Amino acid sequence: MTVRDAAAPLRSLEARYYTDPAIFERERRGLLSRTWQFAGHESLVRNEGDYLAVEIAGESLFCVRGRDGVLRSFHNVCQHRAHPLLQGAGGVRAIVCPYHAWSYELDGAFRSGPNVASVPGFDASAIRLAPVRTETLHGFVFVNLDDNAAPMEAWYPGVREELAEYVPDIGVLEPLEWIEVPERCNWKVSVENYSECYHCTLNHPTFATGVVRPESYDIRASDRGYVLRHVSECQDLERMSYPVDLSKPHAGEYRSFFLWPAFSFQVYPGNLLNTYHWRPHDADTCTVWRGWFTPGGAESETVRRLARQDRETTVAEDLRLVESVGRGLKSPGYRPGPLVLDPAGGLNAENAIRTLQQWMREAVEGEGA
Numbered sequence: 001m002t003v004r005d006a007a008a009p010l011r012s013l014e015a016r017y018y019t020d021p022a023i024f025e026r027e028r029r030g031l032l033s034r035t036w037q038f039a040g041h042e043s044l045v046r047n048e049g050d051y052l053a054v055e056i057a058g059e060s061l062f063c064v065r066g067r068d069g070v071l072r073s074f075h076n077v078c079q080h081r082a083h084p085l086l087q088g089a090g091g092v093r094a095i096v097c098p099y100h101a102w103s104y105e106l107d108g109a110f111r112s113g114p115n116v117a118s119v120p121g122f123d124a125s126a127i128r129l130a131p132v133r134t135e136t137l138h139g140f141v142f143v144n145l146d147d148n149a150a151p152m153e154a155w156y157p158g159v160r161e162e163l164a165e166y167v168p169d170i171g172v173l174e175p176l177e178w179i180e181v182p183e184r185c186n187w188k189v190s191v192e193n194y195s196e197c198y199h200c201t202l203n204h205p206t207f208a209t210g211v212v213r214p215e216s217y218d219i220r221a222s223d224r225g226y227v228l229r230h231v232s233e234c235q236d237l238e239r240m241s242y243p244v245d246l247s248k249p250h251a252g253e254y255r256s257f258f259l260w261p262a263f264s265f266q267v268y269p270g271n272l273l274n275t276y277h278w279r280p281h282d283a284d285t286c287t288v289w290r291g292w293f294t295p296g297g298a299e300s301e302t303v304r305r306l307a308r309q310d311r312e313t314t315v316a317e318d319l320r321l322v323e324s325v326g327r328g329l330k331s332p333g334y335r336p337g338p339l340v341l342d343p344a345g346g347l348n349a350e351n352a353i354r355t356l357q358q359w360m361r362e363a364v365e366g367e368g369a
C-alpha cells in the first residue's frame with residue numbers, strides 16, 4: 001500500500017449492498033435471523049392467552065402469554081402438517097390449528113387432536129411448537145430467531161438503565177399512535193439516513209429549529225455492543241415546537257438509542273418517548289413504523305400534535321430522501337463517495353455511518369460473500 005492509499009478517504013458502501021437480491025437473502029438468513037428484532041408492545045399481550053403474530057426475517061412467529069404469566073414466542077406453524085396457527089392479535093384459551101383442529105397449550109405443548117389415539121405409537125409429549133427466543137425491554141418485546149444469541153444486555157449494554165433515567169415513566173407507557181411508512185428503498189438506506197444528521201439543517205427545518213439544538217447534535221457508537229447514541233440539547237424554549245417542562249431530570253435533552261440493526265428508542269425533550277422500527281421486506285422495500293407513547297396510552301394533545309408534526313415534516317422529508325437515494329443507487333453513474341469523517345464528531349459528520357457500514361459489511365461477508 002502506498003502512503004497515498006493509506007490516506008485515501010473511506011468510501012461509502014458499494015451500491016450492490018443495497019440493490020442485489022442475493023445480498024438481501026444473505027442478510028435475511030444471517031443478520032436478520034440472528035439479531036434482536038422488535039415484535040410488538042407488551043400491552044397487546046398483557047393477559048393469559050393474549051397473542052400477537054408477527055413476521056420477522058420472512059418467518060411467521062407469534063408471541064403468547066402463558067397461564068404462568070410468562071411471555072413466549074413460537075414459530076407459527078402446526079406440528080401436524082404445517083398450517084399456520086394464529087393471525088393478527090387477540091386472545092385464546094388454547095392454540096387451535098384451523099386445518100384439522102390439533103390444539104396446543106399456551107406453553108407450546110401438544111394438547112389434543114381428533115382421533116390421534118388411534119395412531120400406533122403416538123407420543124403427545126414429543127410434539128411441541130418450536131420456540132423462539134424472547135426478551136422484554138421496558139415493555140418492548142423483542143425476539144431472536146437464533147437460539148444461541150447473546151442476551152440483549154450483551155448486545156446493548158447499559159441501555160435498559162439509561163432509558164429508565166431518561167424516561168422515568170417508561171414502565172407505564174403504552175402506544176398512543178403507530179405510524180406506518182412503506183419505503184421504496186433498501187432498509188439500510190433508511191437506517192443510514194436515520195444515523196446521520198449531516199442532512200438535517202438542509203432537510204429538516206422543523207426538527208432542527210423546533211426540537212433539537214443542531215450545534216449540540218452528535219451521534220456516538222458505544223465502545224461495547226451495537227448501540228448508536230444520538231445526543232443533543234433541547235432547542236431554546238421559545239423556539240420549541242411544543243411545550244417542555246424542564247423540571248424533571250434530563251427533560252432538557254434529546255437522546256436516541258439505536259439498537260442495531262432495526263430499532264430505535266428516541267427521547268424527545270420533556271422525557272417524551274417515541275420509537276422507530278424497520279422491517280426489511282426485500283432488497284428494494286422496507287416499512288418503517290413510528291410509535292408514540294403516553295402513560296397507559298392516555299390521550300395527549302401534545303403527543304398527538306407532535307406525532308402529526310413529525311409525520312408531516314421529518315418523516316415526509318426523510319421518505320423523499322431515502323426513496324431518491326434508492327433510485328440513485330441503481331444509477332450506472334454512481335461511484336461510492338467519501339464519508340465525511342470528523343474526529344470532533346458533531347452535526348456535520350458521518351462518523352456513525354462508518355460504524356454502521358462496518359457492521360453491514362461484516363454481516364454480509366460473514367455469510368460467505
Ligand code: FES
Nearest residue numbers: 078080081097100
Ligand atoms: S396442519 Fe394443523 S391440525 Fe393439521
Ligand SMILES: [Fe+2]
Nearest residue numbers: 193194204318
Ligand atoms: Fe432525516
